[in-house]
Amino acid sequence: MVRGKLVFITGGVRSGKSNFAEHYLMNEQAKRNVYVASGVAVDDEMNERIKRHRDDRENYPVEWVTIEQPRRFEEVVQQINQGDGILWDCVTTWLANELYEGQIEEVEKQLYVAIDQLLEKAKVVVIVSNEVLDEPLSKYESVVLYQKWIGRIHQKLVERADHAFEMEYGLSHQWK
Numbered sequence: 001m002v003r004g005k006l007v008f009i010t011g012g013v014r015s016g017k018s019n020f021a022e023h024y025l026m027n028e029q030a031k032r033n034v035y036v037a038s039g040v041a042v043d044d045e046m047n048e049r050i051k052r053h054r055d056d057r058e059n060y061p062v063e064w065v066t067i068e069q070p071r072r073f074e075e076v077v078q079q080i081n082q083g084d085g086i087l088w089d090c091v092t093t094w095l096a097n098e099l100y101e102g103q104i105e106e107v108e109k110q111l112y113v114a115i116d117q118l119l120e121k122a123k124v125v126v127i128v129s130n131e132v133l134d135e136p137l138s139k140y141e142s143v144v145l146y147q148k149w150i151g152r153i154h155q156k157l158v159e160r161a162d163h164a165f166e167m168e169y170g171l172s173h174q175w176k
Contacts, residue, residue: 004122006115008157010131011167020165020172021087021126026062030085030123035066036076038094070097074114077121084122091129091157095150099142104149112156127157131166 007024011017025033069076073094080086088094098107118125133151138144158164164176 004119005124005163006119006157006161007124007126008129008154008161008164009126009167009172010129010154010165012131012134015167016170016172017128017130017167018089019170020167021089021128025085025087025124025126028085028124031083032081032085033062033064034080034084034086035064036069036073036086036088037066038070038073038088038090038097040070040093040097070094071101072110074110074117077114077117080118080121082121085124085126086118086122087126087128089128091127091153092132092150095153096146099146099149108149108153111153112160115157115160127161129154129157 005028007021009017009021009024022035067076067079071094073088076086076088098104101107115125115127129150133147133154137147158176161176163174165172165174167173
């Protein structure tokens, strides 16, 4: 069996990551496009962002299946079919959700196992994340912990990825 392709996309807030990722996945012509959403509608702004992302996908010429998965990313594996295309948006939101629950070392291990399992089934896995490490380290211990984890996770994902992109102002730069 051929391993699926892993694509990592990062960039700042509103840099065009999701749009780029959606078009990238649609061009792969997978059997089914699966959008794994980590966001939780905790306020009006997040409600609007989720609605905008759903509306965008409804306007595309392909059908999308959406899986709401704010935590326990490994549970997605059982919902994926052979040959699917997966877009996971996004790692930073998922990590913030998981940090509140603790056990992050185990959660990180499960993440990599789940991604390997997805790559055995899926044609392509596109992972979106926010670039939060361009800023100086925070003076708040919890934020420093978050920056440490997301930095390490990003590095490991890029190491495993077939392609890695950074978005800025709607333009992509391919690093790998």
